[in-house]
Amino acid sequence: MKRILLLVLTNVLVVVVLGIVASLLGVNRFLTSNGLNLGLLLGYALVIGFGGAFISLLISKPMAKWSSGVQIIEQPQNADEAWIVETVRRFSEQAGIGMPEVGIFEGEPNAFATGAFKDSALVAVSTGLLAGMTREEVEAVIGHEVAHIANGDMVTMTLIQGVMNTFVVFLSRVIGYAVDSFLRKNDEQSSGPGMGYYITTIVLDIVLGFAAAMVVAWFSRQREFRADAGAAQLMGRKQPMVNALARLGGMTPGELPKSVAAFGIAGGIGQLFSTHPPIEARIAALQSA
DSSP: OHHHHHHHHHHHHHHHHHHHHHHHTTHHHHHHHTTOOHHHHHHHHHHHHHHHHHHHHHTHHHHHHHHHTOEEOSSOOSHHHHHHHHHHHHHHHHHTOOOOEEEEEOSSSOEEEEOSSGGGOEEEEEHHHHHHSOHHHHHHHHHHHHHHHHTTHHHHHHHHHHHHHHHHHHHHHHHHHHHHHHHTTTOOSOOSOOHHHHHHHHHHHHHHHHHHHHHHHHHHHHHHHHHHHHHHHHHTSSHHHHHHHHHHHTSOOOOOOTTTGGGBSSOOSSTTTOSSOOHHHHHHHHHHO
């Protein structure tokens, strides 16, 4: 709950800072004279930018269950399920978090953790992961996912995404009004935003959205290094996590829903937009730590 409050407070402070900077630079007077209310724009940027990310966080667990077809292990039906639940329980106690829900989903090798709160999260592993790795390697992967929860990565990434969204919404519309005002500076009969505003805003939403996605992906990659180290700490040694990563490097990881892709054991497309660092870089970071 503290992290949720921090998330809300941070996004509010971002909007306050944007308002102060705009006033100091005279942007507020310019926008007002051209028909744009800065206060309303800041409120709109906060609601659209932060609101979507916050709602995604709150519904992340039920959406992950539905989109991945996760079968929650209520009562273990066999030795493997009992071992998975006990491993999650042991690591959760070590990490000082509440026992997450534990589930299995059909698919190629992968695993993920999600949930808005540390004490009511979800850890899920795929059938492909269980079939393709040794128990020690699966244990390391589970440790990685528990580390994501203990580190509060779900809230952290939501915070970063919300801040980026807020900046994108605010900047695209401010610049859109500036461009529109320049294009229509001799048109005294017009009122309200023109085509210059709408075209500029759409283009900047796309361009700045890509830039924001690169920033979010960079932060996600740093969280992966930390989760790898967390798994090694939970297991008391690095080698199982190194072995799990090496094994994963020879597999084709299963695709995860976008809402949980950043918290899987592997994933991402392209270097700039990848949510996970290269396997070789993760192994090197573990071995040098």
